[in-house]
Amino acid sequence: MRHEFKHGIVHCGDALAVLREMPGESVDAVLTDPPYSSGGLHMAARQADPADKYQHTGAIRTYPPMLGDLKDQRSFTMWATLWLSECWRVAKPGAAAMVFSDWRQLPAMTDALQGGGWAWRGIVVWHKSGGRPMLGEFRRDAEYVVYGVKGKRRATHRRCLPGVYRYPINAGRKVHLTSKPVELIKELLYVTPDGATILDPFLGGGTTALACMQTGRRFVGVELSEEYCDLACGQIRAAETTMR
Ligand SMILES: C[S@@+](CC[C@H](N)C(=O)[O-])C[C@H]1O[C@@H](n2cnc3c(N)ncnc32)[C@H](O)[C@@H]1O
Incomplete structure (x- = not known):
């Protein structure tokens, strides 16, 4: 199922299937x-409900179930390589790829990015604060954005961007179990040209999609x-109404 909006398109379906149909x-x-x-070293921990894996014990807010989160390490890397290579085909030469990961999956994601054909150019840190405290260990209060480029990078402006972004999770604005802050996504979009079409x-x-609309870009989303x-x-519809 495909939904068209003034600023982009949302496909309701499987990412790999939709990507394979894209030009x-x-x-x-x-x-x-x-x-x-x-979410864990062992199968049982990984296959726990994402709501238990990614929320603090005692969290009372509930969200619709998140799909596709139960892969083991090898199938995760192979699957990510498959969709990243389709993204590479769909991307224009010089395009950037920015893919979120946590500390545990970071090595798998940097392998998958390169396996998919992208030139790995670095990691951006998202300091989300309030992350899981660890008794006697380092607090896990960051996630990462694996950054790569298709071929030769073309700078779209002359600003030097930071490598660390601090944006707290705003629980009140979350609509998804793992919603990212819109402001963070808007910052990341600075590596893309004005008016760019962004694939998620x-x-x-x-x-x-909301970050694209607020920064004059277009989106192609799959869920x-x-x-x-x-x-x-x-x-997206609500944002379109307020933008009129
Ligand atoms: C980590 S969440 C993305 C959250 C998003 N960044 C936000 O701020 O709302 C990943 C999403 O991918 C979806 N998903 C899982 N497997 C998928 C697949 N094969 N194709 C498309 N979407 C999938 C899940 O249902 C989930 O909503």
Whole structure:
């Protein structure tokens, strides 16, 4: 199912299936936050409900189930390599790829990015504060954005961007179990040209689409969960109304 908006398109379906139907060299950048399949060393811990894996014990807010989060390490890396190579085909030469990861999946994601054909150019740190405290160990209060380029990078402006961004999670604005702050996504979009078309094959509650709309860019989003697809489309429609 495909939903068209003034500023972009949302496909409700499986990312790999939708990507395979997209024309080559048709987007200016990829910015996405896939399911991490993280959360533990052993199968039982990984296969726990994402709501238990990614929320503090005692959290009372509930969200629709997040799909596709139960892969083991090898299948996660192979699957991520598959969709990243499709993203590479769909991206224009010089396009940037920005893919969220947590500390545990970072090595798998940097391998998958390179396996998918992208030239790995660095890691951006998202200091989200309030992350899980660890008795006698380092607090896990950061996530990462693996950054790569298709071929030769073309600078779109002459600003030097930071490598660390501090944006707290605003629980009141979350519509998804793992919603990212819109302001953070807007900052990341600075590596893309004005008016760019941004592909997010794991759209969730629609954060990337909202950031694109607020920065004069277009979006192509894909989301497997019907509930999240409806939520994302609702958010986009509401934003369109306020922009009129
Ligand atoms: C980490 S969340 C993205 C959250 C998003 N960044 C936001 O701020 O709302 C990943 C999303 O990918 C979706 N997903 C999982 N497997 C998928 C697949 N094969 N194709 C498309 N979407 C998928 C999940 O349902 C989930 O909503």
